[in-house]
Amino acid sequence: MTKTEIPLPFRSVFLSRREFIQLGLAGVCAAWAGVFVQSRLFPSEQAVTEAKPVSIPLTDLPVGSSQQITYGGQSALVLRTQQSIKAFSLTCTHLGCLVEWRQDQQEFYCPCHDGRFDQFGEVVAGPPPVPLEQFPVRVVDEQVVIGEEV
Numbered sequence: 001m002t003k004t005e006i007p008l009p010f011r012s013v014f015l016s017r018r019e020f021i022q023l024g025l026a027g028v029c030a031a032w033a034g035v036f037v038q039s040r041l042f043p044s045e046q047a048v049t050e051a052k053p054v055s056i057p058l059t060d061l062p063v064g065s066s067q068q069i070t071y072g073g074q075s076a077l078v079l080r081t082q083q084s085i086k087a088f089s090l091t092c093t094h095l096g097c098l099v100e101w102r103q104d105q106q107e108f109y110c111p112c113h114d115g116r117f118d119q120f121g122e123v124v125a126g127p128p129p130v131p132l133e134q135f136p137v138r139v140v141d142e143q144v145v146i147g148e149e150v
């Protein structure tokens with residue numbers, strides 16, 4: 001009778017306890033990272049809809065000026081031109097970096113990947129897929145009000 005030899009080192013097709021635990025921990029870390037990244041890139045709409053309106057005296061916003069505010073937990077910029085007053089989120093629509101307003105060039109610039117938006121929030125260059133988010137603006141009793149009534 002011949003004996004069948006098992007080649008060494010013998011490798012089971014099943015995971016060892018150590019490998020199983022490592023794989024499980026890696027899966028938990030990956031899921032946590034995914035949730036974290038998603039919450040940073042795509043803030044929930046609920047947070048924005050529950051945002052309280054922000055008021056600025058009209059006299060503090062002369063034509064051609066801008067003012068940075070926080071609306072619904074987001075940085076935003078209120079821009080007053082000859083024609084209108086608009087409020088834009090400063091969160092880039094590509095990967096969520098903060099854009100900056102360049103007064104001299106009349107555009108928003110994202111330093112992360114050279115994204116650029118015009119004064120209407122429209123994409124003019126770079127990878128951002130959609131325009132900057134706009135918030136509703138109205139003028140009531142010499143006050144510029146950004147956001148909806150709750």
Ligand code: FES
Pocket residue numbers: 092093094095096097110111112113114115126127128
């Ligand atoms: S995050 Fe703004 S261009 Fe990429």
